Amino acid sequence: MNYHDAELKKILLNQYSNIFEDELIDEIIKVGYLKSIKNGELLIDVGDYLTHIPLILKGVVKIMRQDKAGEEIALYYLEAGDTCAISFANCLNRKQSIFMGIAEADIEAVFIPVEKVDDWLVKYKTWRHFIIDSYHFRLIEMVDSIDSLAFMRMEERIWKYLSHKVKISNDFDLEITHQDIAQDLNSSRVVITRILKKLHDDGKIYSTRNRVKVLELLS
DNA sequence: ACATTAAGTGATT
DNA sequence: AATCACTTAATGT
Numbered sequence: 001m002n003y004h005d006a007e008l009k010k011i012l013l014n015q016y017s018n019i020f021e022d023e024l025i026d027e028i029i030k031v032g033y034l035k036s037i038k039n040g041e042l043l044i045d046v047g048d049y050l051t052h053i054p055l056i057l058k059g060v061v062k063i064m065r066q067d068k069a070g071e072e073i074a075l076y077y078l079e080a081g082d083t084c085a086i087s088f089a090n091c092l093n094r095k096q097s098i099f100m101g102i103a104e105a106d107i108e109a110v111f112i113p114v115e116k117v118d119d120w121l122v123k124y125k126t127w128r129h130f131i132i133d134s135y136h137f138r139l140i141e142m143v144d145s146i147d148s149l150a151f152m153r154m155e156e157r158i159w160k161y162l163s164h165k166v167k168i169s170n171d172f173d174l175e176i177t178h179q180d181i182a183q184d185l186n187s188s189r190v191v192i193t194r195i196l197k198k199l200h201d202d203g204k205i206y207s208t209r210n211r212v213k214v215l216e217l218l219s
Numbered sequence: 220a221c222a223t224t225a226a227g228t229g230a231t232t
Numbered sequence: 233a234a235t236c237a238c239t240t241a242a243t244g245t
Contacts, residue, residue, distance in 0.1 A: 177224090177225065177226085178225075178226065179224095179225075179226095189225090189226085190226095190227090190228090193225090193226055193227060193228090194227085194228085196226095197226090197227075197228095207226095208226095209224090209225055209226070210225075
């Protein structure tokens with residue numbers, strides 16, 4: 001076992017020892033490879049074929065959709081301890097990805113070949129549960145996104161978006177522009193500016209150029 | 220000092 | 233809630 005494996009094992013044991021059995025963790029170390037991805041880098045694009053699925057150890061991945069005109073909308077986020085089971089189904093059928101994934105922070109992830117992901121489903125109960133759980137969670141988040149799109153006013157959507165950002169970055173100070181938010185919510189910059197101004201005046205946030213500080217959390 | 224990028228605003232749809 | 237057209241403010245070179 002080289003230095004890298006030892007590091008990896010430490011991280012895995014730390015995050016997964018109460019979910020996975022030791023043999024599974026050993027297997028992950030054997031076949032998976034650790035990869036760091038810089039903030040802002042593209043992990044997967046629409047149309048890509050996938051051969052490995054990532055187990056996120058650190059950072060956040062934003063999963064989004066894109067239409068022909070290049071318009072985007074954020075669907076959900078993968079955090080440490082998450083995997084994208086959706087991409088697993090994609091791998092197995094050798095279908096192209098229908099999503100885009102971008103690193104929202106510096107990422108560390110173990111990439112596991114699909115065949116193994118498949119094997120382990122029958123071999124390890126914990127792994128099976130992990131994957132099914134991931135599927136379930138992703139579904140819940142998607143339904144949540146649909147709800148937002150269909151039923152929520154822009155102000156609520158922004159509020160929810162900001163709260164979520166605070167949660168995943170563990171920081172009330174967000175470095176973000178109105179344009180960024182508009183893109184993620186598939187709205188226009190002007191609309192976001194107006195609503196943020198209102199939230200600012202209401203004392204719920206404090207916003208300056210490139211920065212939004214959330215002052216109170218969603219109850 | 221100047222150019223570039225982000226944010227604010229009235230009017231219109 | 234979106235778009236246009238324009239202003240003002242902050243920041244980089």
